[in-house]
Amino acid sequence: MQIIDDQGKLFDHQDLAILRILLADSRTPLQEIGKAVGLSTTSCWNRIKRMTDAGAIEGYTVKVDLAKIGYQDSVIVQVTLGSHNQETLDAFGQALQSIPEVLEAFLISGDYDYFIRIAVKDTRDYERLLREKLYMIPGIRHSKSSFVLRTLKKEDTPLTC
Known part of the structure; x- marks a missing residue:
């Protein structure tokens, strides 16, 4: 696999190895990363900085088990809008941004316009979300x-750890 940064420089196998380690645990110390990929901590840091500056690394986060914080169910919602002008598409996208339960939203091709993944506590919570939030969005x-x-x-x- 070849990835090129903004300056046209290729990310090599060591860069991808560093990414795999960070994907498995983004808190892995630089010393451990360096040892695993055969580089000094300074070289690892420089490579991580270059990948961050190029936008390949967007940030660091934690993984949360949604069920353990009360969101037992996920719902996939496919939506068709009545109009496809830019104003309607922008307004719909902004409205989705304001709904915390919306985890992902994609503008798609095909029979529907949007594919949305939503986290809810249960079926009653989903019914509430539909009435109070989703169906309040015009269009x-x-x-x-x-x-x-x-x-x-x-x-x-698609990188494997």
């Missing part, structure tokens, strides 16, 4: 909801 013509029964795979990147 929705049609929606289809599917509760996730089981997550078979969930990755943030």
